[in-house]
Amino acid sequence: MTLRSAFERLAPIPDDVWAVFEPAWEPVEFAKGVRITQAGEHEPYLYFVLDGVQRMFFPHPDGREIVLGFSYAGDFSGVFDSFRTNEPALSTLQALADSQLLRISKADFNAALDEHRCLERWLLTFTERIFFGRLKREVHLLTMSADERYLRLLTQSPHLIQLVPQKDIASYLGMTPETLSRVRRRMGSLRSRGTWSSGT
Amino acid sequence: MTLRSAFERLAPIPDDVWAVFEPAWEPVEFAKGVRITQAGEHEPYLYFVLDGVQRMFFPHPDGREIVLGFSYAGDFSGVFDSFRTNEPALSTLQALADSQLLRISKADFNAALDEHRCLERWLLTFTERIFFGRLKREVHLLTMSADERYLRLLTQSPHLIQLVPQKDIASYLGMTPETLSRVRRRMGSLRSRGTWSSGT
DNA sequence: CCGCGAACTTGACGCAGGTCAAGGCGCAGC
DNA sequence: GCTGCGCCTTGACCTGCGTCAAGTTCGCGG
Numbered sequence: 001m002t003l004r005s006a007f008e009r010l011a012p013i014p015d016d017v018w019a020v021f022e023p024a025w026e027p028v029e030f031a032k033g034v035r036i037t038q039a040g041e042h043e044p045y046l047y048f049v050l051d052g053v054q055r056m057f058f059p060h061p062d063g064r065e066i067v068l069g070f071s072y073a074g075d076f077s078g079v080f081d082s083f084r085t086n087e088p089a090l091s092t093l094q095a096l097a098d099s100q101l102l103r104i105s106k107a108d109f110n111a112a113l114d115e116h117r118c119l120e121r122w123l124l125t126f127t128e129r130i131f132f133g134r135l136k137r138e139v140h141l142l143t144m145s146a147d148e149r150y151l152r153l154l155t156q157s158p159h160l161i162q163l164v165p166q167k168d169i170a171s172y173l174g175m176t177p178e179t180l181s182r183v184r185r186r187m188g189s190l191r192s193r194g195t196w197s198s199g200t
Numbered sequence: 201m202t203l204r205s206a207f208e209r210l211a212p213i214p215d216d217v218w219a220v221f222e223p224a225w226e227p228v229e230f231a232k233g234v235r236i237t238q239a240g241e242h243e244p245y246l247y248f249v250l251d252g253v254q255r256m257f258f259p260h261p262d263g264r265e266i267v268l269g270f271s272y273a274g275d276f277s278g279v280f281d282s283f284r285t286n287e288p289a290l291s292t293l294q295a296l297a298d299s300q301l302l303r304i305s306k307a308d309f310n311a312a313l314d315e316h317r318c319l320e321r322w323l324l325t326f327t328e329r330i331f332f333g334r335l336k337r338e339v340h341l342l343t344m345s346a347d348e349r350y351l352r353l354l355t356q357s358p359h360l361i362q363l364v365p366q367k368d369i370a371s372y373l374g375m376t377p378e379t380l381s382r383v384r385r386r387m388g389s390l391r392s393r394g395t396w397s398s399g400t
Numbered sequence: 401c402c403g404c405g406a407a408c409t410t411g412a413c414g415c416a417g418g419t420c421a422a423g424g425c426g427c428a429g430c
Numbered sequence: 431g432c433t434g435c436g437c438c439t440t441g442a443c444c445t446g447c448g449t450c451a452a453g454t455t456c457g458c459g460g
Contacts, residue, residue: 058339066342068335081332090336117317124324131331132281135268136290138338139258142266142374146417166438174342179417181439346447366408379447381409 001074003048003102010129011122021119024108030095037093043082045103049075052099053163057171058091067171070096070164076126077101096164141174149173150183201274203248203302210329211322221319224308230295236278237293243282245303249275252299253363257371258291267371270296270364276326277301296364341374349373350383 003025007013013021025048030036037043039059049071056079058066068091071077082089083106104112113120140149150173154161161169170180203225207213213221225248230236237243239259249271256279258266268291271277282289283306313320340349350373354361361369370380 058343060343064343066339068338081335084328085332090339117320120317120320120324124320124327127324127327127331128281128284131327131334132285134331134334134338135281138268138334138341139266139290141338141341143258143260143264165436176418177438178419178440182417185439365406376448377408378410378449382447385409 010125017116025102025104030099035094037079039092043079043089047077048102050100053096056091056093067168146175210325217316225302225304230299235294239292243279243289247277248302250300253296267368346375
């Protein structure tokens with residue numbers, strides 16, 4: 001998944017536009033654990049993930065870290081609200097593994113947006129996508145049990161479970177690590193019973 | 201709050217653009233209880249509220265209606281995901297009181313979007329606004345207790361509590377009507393004690 | 401003006417999931 | 431290769447909120 005193909009999944013970008021837009025991106029690396037953007041500060045970059053995994057979380061005053069999502073190869077990343085509104089970031093972006101990213105500065109991005117309408121169109125589509133995605137997540141959090149939410153993640157994003165610590169999965173699913181552990185045990189025994197007894 | 205000033209709160213619209221855009225909007229009325237858009241069908245319109253109140257809810261298969269939000273005078277309304285993506289609507293939009301709205305068809309809106317870049321810019325800003333707003337709501341649902349969520353609504357949108365039935369407020373806050381009733385009683389007695397004992 | 405149904409309240413009770421505490425296990429650093 | 435520290439698990443217990451079941455009040459249609 002190249003940067004360009006990631007863009008063109010949402011909107012076509014002509015060669016001449018790409019030729020001036022692409023050089024504005026620069027490669028950066030972050031070691032595991034590093035905070036790429038810190039809540040309370042401003043987000044000066046939009047990122048594209050080449051390799052690694054990151055988590056975004058809201059640092060609750062009581063000390064909990066509410067995980068809002070993950071990004072990995074082929075995703076755009078960053079604290080979008082701060083990047084777009086200039087308000088301080090509400091959440092922190094952190095590398096969960098050594099990560100290679102591309103990034104573009106806010107100034108370069110906004111300039112390109114003004115200059116090339118296709119990029120503005122792209123951003124509109126991109127924003128709509130993630131907005132509608134989060135709306136669905138909101139409904140799931142409000143209607144599904146802990147077991148259902150985990151089962152859903154398990155079927156829809158099985159790779160994620162390998163990539164990130166369970167405590168972060170738990171937080172992302174809106175439950176404690178203890179609860180997730182028990183959910184997994186329940187489902188494990190279910191799986192076993194089904195598999196062992198019905199084996200070919 | 202006129203339609204134009206509602207637009208221009210987010211992006212400027214030149215007179216000549218407005219002159220061709222504004223006639224695409226037509227007034228419509230809905231009686232209390234009418235479903236303006238039904239989940240599962242397509243959303244062919246974007247609405248602007250002149251008067252009345254509406255609720256948007258996700259109809260859960262088990263019969264519950266998960267209220268996602270309300271709209272009233274000065275708001276844009278409609279099932280945006282279906283309006284923009286052409287997928288069937290996930291939620292239902294219903295008038296909670298007799299309502300006067302303006303509406304524009306998807307075809308007219310998309311044509312205007314293509315023709316006038318300022319409208320596309322407006323839509324981007326609009327989408328970002330509601331997206332970032334819902335992100336905050338997600339965090340609140342995950343971190344605040346029932347009491348805190350009600351208290352927050354009470355201070356931030358006191359008018360809403362007068363306008364719509366408590367069962368809808370309860371659902372919007374992610375709790376049952378019984379729980380909201382108890383929350384209100386608790387806070388009422390708190391208020392009394394505070395007020396009566398500290399009165400001037 | 402009456403009566404009925406919807407909305408709200410209140411109480412009794414149950415349970416999903418949180419909290420607290422104690423191990424076990426695996427891996428990173430010395 | 432050992433050691434220490436996160437991470438995951440497991441158990442015991444607790445509690446906020448949901449569920450169920452009566453009332454009560456109020457607005458609206460006949």
